[in-house]
Amino acid sequence: MKILVICQYYYPEPFKIHEICEELVKRGNEVTVITGRPNYPDGNLFPGYDNQDKMNEIINGIHVIRTKIPLRGNNSISLVRNYFSYPRYAKKEIKKLDKEFDVVFVYQLSPVFMIKPALYYKKKYEKKVYVYCLDLWPESLKVLHIKEANPIFKVLNLICNRLYKKCDFISVTSPAFINYLNEINKVELNKLSCIPQHGExxxxxxxxxxxxxxxxxxxxxxxxxxxxxxxxxxxxxxxxxxxxxxxxxxxxxxxxxxxxxxxxxxxxxxxxxxxxxxxxxxxxxxxxxxxxxxxxxxxxxxxxxxxxxxxxxxxxxxxxxxxxxxxxxxxxxxxxxxxxxxxxxxxxxxxxxxxxxxxxxxxxxxxxxxxxxxxxxxxxxxxxxxxxxxxxxxxxxxx
CATH class of the missing domain: 3.40.50.2000 (Glycogen Phosphorylase B;)
Incomplete structure (x- = not known):
C-alpha cells in the first residue's frame, strides 16, 4: 500500500509515529510523512534541522517532508501560531505531491487541526482517512483552564465535531475515548475502535x-x-x-x-x-x-x-x-x-x-x-x- 501519514510531529521528536512508519515499511508498504520542523517540547529547533536538506529526506525508508511552520517557542502566542500554521503549510505540501496514495493515516496528537490536511487530501483524491487519536479535543483545552462555558471551548467543540465526523474511521488509545468521541464529538460508534499504544x-x-x-x-x-x-x-x-x-x-x-x-x-x-x-x-x-x-x-x-x-x-x-x-x-x-x-x-x-x-x-x-x-x-x-x-x-x- 501507498500510505500518506499526516502528523505535525516526527523523529527526532519523542513520539511513536516514526516507529509505526518504519514497521509499516518493513511490512512492504510505501510511506510518506508530511510533518513540521522538530521543536517539541522546548520550542527550540533540534540541532542540524536548519539545514535545507533536512526538509525533504529519506529516513529508514520513509519519505519525510517537513513544513516550515513557526516554532512553538516559549510563549502562548508562538504556540498558537505553531498550532494553526501546520494545516496550512501541510496543505501546500500536499499540492506538490507527484503521486496518489491509497489511504491517509493521521497520528493525531494536539492540536486536532492536524486532521485538516488529511481531509483536504480526501476531498481532492477521494481517498479515505484513518485517524489514530491520542489527544481528545476540545477536552485538552481544560489543561489551560478553558472550560465548557468558555466561548473558545464552545467554538472549538463545533470545529472538532466537524473534523472528527468527516473522518472515515478513528481508533483511540483508551476505551474512555470512545465514549467521549461518541457523546461529545457525535462520532458514530461503528466508526470507532480502541487500540492501545505500543511500547518500545x-x-x-x-x-x-x-x-x-x-x-x-x-x-x-x-x-x-x-x-x-x-x-x-x-x-x-x-x-x-x-x-x-x-x-x-x-x-x-x-x-x-x-x-x-x-x-x-x-x-x-x-x-x-x-x-x-x-x-x-x-x-x-x-x-x-x-x-x-x-x-x-x-x-x-x-x-x-x-x-x-x-x-x-x-x-x-x-x-x-x-x-x-x-x-x-x-x-x-x-x-x-x-x-x-x-x-x-x-x-x-x-x-x-x-x-x-x-x-x-x-x-x-x-x-x-x-x-x-x-x-x-x-x-x-x-x-x-x-x-x-x-x-x-x-x-x-x-x-
Missing amino acids: NFFLKVKPYEKQDKLNITFAGNIGKAQDFECLVRAIAQIPDSYYHKLKITIIGSGSYETKFKQQVKENKLDSIFDFTGRKKIGELISYYNDTSLFLLSLEKNSNIGKTIPSKLQTYMAAGRGIIGSIDGTSADIIHNANAGMICSAGNDKELAKIVMEMVDADDNLIKILSKNSRDYFMSNFTIDKYIDKILKKLEELG
Missing part, C-alpha cells in the same frame, strides 16, 4: 531489577502541568526526614512546567531527594532505567485527559519495573489488573505519600514481583507487532 521493544534491554542503595523512583517524559508534579511535591513534603536517606526521585525530561517544578522542590527543601537530569536520548535511558526501582505515572484529576493511557505506561512496563500511579481511569485499571504496582487516585497527595513510604519499607521481593508482572503484561499486550497488526488491518480495509 528497545526497553526490553533494561536489566531485571536488582536491589538499590535507595528506593529510586523515576519519572521520564514531558514535564508539563498535566503531569501534576504539584501533587508529587506535596506528597514528598509530608514524608518524615528519616526517609530522606533511603529515597531518591529521578526526573528525566524537560518541558513548560520544569522551572516551576524545580522552584517548588527548592521551596520545600527537597533538593536532596530530587535529581533533575534534563532530557536524554533514548539510548541514554537504559542506564537510568537499570538503576530504577519503580516508575512514577501521574496525571491531573478532574479531566477526561486523566482517562487516557499515557504512552509512558507501556514504556515503563517494557523496561520491567513496577509503577507507582497517581492516576485515574484505564491506566489505573491496567496497573491493578497486571499486579504491576501501587496506585492512588489522581491528586491524592496523602495516599501518594503513604505509598512511597510503604515502598521504601517494602521487602525487596515485592519490588521484584511487581517488576516481573509489569514486563509480562507488556509482552502479552503492548508489543509493536500486536499494534501494527491491528492498524494495518484497518488501513487495508480503507485503502
Whole structure:
C-alpha cells in the first residue's frame, strides 16, 4: 500500500509515529510523512534541522517532508501560531505531491487541526482517512483552564465535531475515548475502535531489577502541568526526614512546567531527594532505567485527559519495573489488573505519600514481583507487532 501519514510531529521528536512508519515499511508498504520542523517540547529547533536538506529526506525508508511552520517557542502566542500554521503549510505540501496514495493515516496528537490536511487530501483524491487519536479535543483545552462555558471551548467543540465526523474511521488509545468521541464529538460508534499504544521493544534491554542503595523512583517524559508534579511535591513534603536517606526521585525530561517544578522542590527543601537530569536520548535511558526501582505515572484529576493511557505506561512496563500511579481511569485499571504496582487516585497527595513510604519499607521481593508482572503484561499486550497488526488491518480495509 501507498500510505500518506499526516502528523505535525516526527523523529527526532519523542513520539511513536516514526516507529509505526518504519514497521509499516518493513511490512512492504510505501510511506510518506508530511510533518513540521522538530521543536517539541522546548520550542527550540533540534540541532542540524536548519539545514535545507533536512526538509525533504529519506529516513529508514520513509519519505519525510517537513513544513516550515513557526516554532512553538516559549510563549502562548508562538504556540498558537505553531498550532494553526501546520494545516496550512501541510496543505501546500500536499499540492506538490507527484503521486496518489491509497489511504491517509493521521497520528493525531494536539492540536486536532492536524486532521485538516488529511481531509483536504480526501476531498481532492477521494481517498479515505484513518485517524489514530491520542489527544481528545476540545477536552485538552481544560489543561489551560478553558472550560465548557468558555466561548473558545464552545467554538472549538463545533470545529472538532466537524473534523472528527468527516473522518472515515478513528481508533483511540483508551476505551474512555470512545465514549467521549461518541457523546461529545457525535462520532458514530461503528466508526470507532480502541487500540492501545505500543511500547518500545528497545526497553526490553533494561536489566531485571536488582536491589538499590535507595528506593529510586523515576519519572521520564514531558514535564508539563498535566503531569501534576504539584501533587508529587506535596506528597514528598509530608514524608518524615528519616526517609530522606533511603529515597531518591529521578526526573528525566524537560518541558513548560520544569522551572516551576524545580522552584517548588527548592521551596520545600527537597533538593536532596530530587535529581533533575534534563532530557536524554533514548539510548541514554537504559542506564537510568537499570538503576530504577519503580516508575512514577501521574496525571491531573478532574479531566477526561486523566482517562487516557499515557504512552509512558507501556514504556515503563517494557523496561520491567513496577509503577507507582497517581492516576485515574484505564491506566489505573491496567496497573491493578497486571499486579504491576501501587496506585492512588489522581491528586491524592496523602495516599501518594503513604505509598512511597510503604515502598521504601517494602521487602525487596515485592519490588521484584511487581517488576516481573509489569514486563509480562507488556509482552502479552503492548508489543509493536500486536499494534501494527491491528492498524494495518484497518488501513487495508480503507485503502
